[in-house]
Amino acid sequence: LGLVITFARPISTSAAAAAMLSHLSFAGTLKDPSLLPSAGGGDDEHGKKKTFAVTDPAATTKRIEEGNDVIARVVTMGRDDAKKAIDKSSAALPSWRDGTTGAHRASILSRWSSLIQQNSEDVARIMTLESGKPLRESRGEVSYGCSFLDYYASEAIRPTSAGGGCVAPSPFVASDGSPRGKVMAVQEAVGVTAMITPWNFPIAMITRKVGPALAAGCTAVVKPSELTPLTALAIKTLADRAGVPDGVFELVTADRESTADVGEEFCTNPTVKKISFTGSTPVGKLLMKQGSDTVKKMSLELGGNAPFVIFDDADVDQAVDAAMASKFRNAGQTCVCSDRFLVHRSIHDEFASKLKAKVEQFVVGPGTDDPKTTMGPLITADACRNVKEKVDEALRADGNAKCILGGEALPELGPNFFQPTIICDVDTDTRLWSTETFGPVAAIRPFDTEEEAVELANDSSVGLASYFCSTNLSRAFRVAGKLETGLVGINEGIISTAVAPFGGVKESGLGREGSAAGIAEYLETKYIFINY
Numbered sequence: 001l002g003l004v005i006t007f008a009r010p011i012s013t014s015a016a017a018a019a020m021l022s023h024l025s026f027a028g029t030l031k032d033p034s035l036l037p038s039a040g041g042g043d044d045e046h047g048k049k050k051t052f053a054v055t056d057p058a059a060t061t062k063r064i065e066e067g068n069d070v071i072a073r074v075v076t077m078g079r080d081d082a083k084k085a086i087d088k089s090s091a092a093l094p095s096w097r098d099g100t101t102g103a104h105r106a107s108i109l110s111r112w113s114s115l116i117q118q119n120s121e122d123v124a125r126i127m128t129l130e131s132g133k134p135l136r137e138s139r140g141e142v143s144y145g146c147s148f149l150d151y152y153a154s155e156a157i158r159p160t161s162a163g164g165g166c167v168a169p170s171p172f173v174a175s176d177g178s179p180r181g182k183v184m185a186v187q188e189a190v191g192v193t194a195m196i197t198p199w200n201f202p203i204a205m206i207t208r209k210v211g212p213a214l215a216a217g218c219t220a221v222v223k224p225s226e227l228t229p230l231t232a233l234a235i236k237t238l239a240d241r242a243g244v245p246d247g248v249f250e251l252v253t254a255d256r257e258s259t260a261d262v263g264e265e266f267c268t269n270p271t272v273k274k275i276s277f278t279g280s281t282p283v284g285k286l287l288m289k290q291g292s293d294t295v296k297k298m299s300l301e302l303g304g305n306a307p308f309v310i311f312d313d314a315d316v317d318q319a320v321d322a323a324m325a326s327k328f329r330n331a332g333q334t335c336v337c338s339d340r341f342l343v344h345r346s347i348h349d350e351f352a353s354k355l356k357a358k359v360e361q362f363v364v365g366p367g368t369d370d371p372k373t374t375m376g377p378l379i380t381a382d383a384c385r386n387v388k389e390k391v392d393e394a395l396r397a398d399g400n401a402k403c404i405l406g407g408e409a410l411p412e413l414g415p416n417f418f419q420p421t422i423i424c425d426v427d428t429d430t431r432l433w434s435t436e437t438f439g440p441v442a443a444i445r446p447f448d449t450e451e452e453a454v455e456l457a458n459d460s461s462v463g464l465a466s467y468f469c470s471t472n473l474s475r476a477f478r479v480a481g482k483l484e485t486g487l488v489g490i491n492e493g494i495i496s497t498a499v500a501p502f503g504g505v506k507e508s509g510l511g512r513e514g515s516a517a518g519i520a521e522y523l524e525t526k527y528i529f530i531n532y
Helices: 015-020 061-065 079-098 102-118 120-131 135-155 204-216 229-242 256-268 281-294 316-332 345-359 381-396 450-458 473-482 515-520
Strands: 021-024 051-055 070-075 165-168 182-189 192-196 219-223 249-251 272-278 297-301 306-310 338-344 402-405 421-424 441-447 465-469 487-490 523-530
Touching: 070 120, 070 229, 079 192, 079 219, 079 249, 079 256, 102 120, 102 135, 102 204, 102 229, 120 135, 120 229, 135 204, 135 515, 192 204, 192 256, 204 219, 204 229, 204 272, 204 515, 219 256, 229 249, 256 272, 256 281, 272 281, 281 297, 306 316, 306 450, 316 338, 316 345, 316 441, 316 465, 338 345, 338 450, 345 402, 345 421, 345 441, 381 421, 381 441, 441 450, 450 465, 450 473, 473 487
Parallel strands: 192 219, 192 272, 219 249, 272 297, 306 338, 306 465, 338 441, 421 441, 465 487
Antiparallel strands: 021 070, 051 070, 165 182, 182 523, 402 421
16 A cells, blocks of 8 residues: 554553463464463463363364363453453544544554464464364465455545545525535444454454454454454454554453353443354344344354255366365365255266265365365364264165265264265255255255256255356356355355455345445445535
């Protein structure tokens, strides 16, 4: 942007981060341990506070039994802490919203992105240790997360941001018949926002929300997942160093038990004007109900159950590559992962055979074993058991389903590991087909006609992402228009980007993130008429 950065305060290690972290086992492996400053456990004023453990999903059973799977302990914050964070964010709002220009906010977002990139190896390592994903994927997510800060740094100075708007021709008539007055629409920051982010993308789901909020002049209070709070603490430290003023970006680290109370405070506190949540559909519905009394703006990116259709005119090799990317990234633990593969009967066996050959090359193991590991563990042992139950149910359902690869847990690696799995002829009534899997299982069934494929693809209460492969241009536009999802990928398995709107239809949520549509979620439009 060619802008001079003016820091709101001197760059220093984040006191807030230190207050939230009481123990860290891997500080010596980081190039800059001060990204996660430890408060020293019981030896300081925070030592008596309740803490929760952050564990390594890749831990072996032996490590777990010995208690060596705990990589950090983080201070548990509850409803009162959430209220204090909201009050602090509210106090910081006037100076951030009214006392800064879009160019100034843009410079800080750009500096924050730059600092994250400069510390990318440390941030990626932290992410892998707490989420389990392979280091190569964590590095990719760091870049992806920064792309939202870069994009919204640019959006902050555009007419689509706060302070922008439009002028419309006046319909009012003066006594001499000329237009009377000016009709104006002005964009203004919503105010204090509260955000709840998931564990599967610990940096990107924060920057995708906080980036547009700060660019628009809002302040943000974020509750990261209790499973992956360390990445959030690290980028909070870097936000402080970048010059984000105190109170403009606050974190609330809650454990599983206190999360519900924190969420309720976010939704019922009248100071909060906007909620952004990424997570399950049932929790999204609860947040909508809780926020209804104060009529909050809502952005909800909820569950999916993405179909992937391969038509008879598809390039099968291209389809296999797209399926690999869409299904098995992060061990199948993304909301846009393909769960239901619909393959034209004439190429079904060829596709399944080629997909199997590719998946057999996976190396499952700890994400830190780089570059050897290509697929890491699931996030918890419960997640692993849930996937196993769905696989077993599908294979029992009608006797037709066939597991051509995998299908079992990998206890020798640890309780969270599961084999990459392919199951053919899956019954549509099974949970493996009808619900979001969140695991490395490709469920496949054949179809005969385009109409049948579209009907099966749309047979879901959710509609986040869908994919299909075809070399027929007419079919590409026709089917894309018929699919009931917010995102459609054609001949490609990974389509998310900061420049495109991301969001679902049906029970997959409300609102959009990314693109100019993303910053609009943090703006209110005020109509002003001036008579003169």
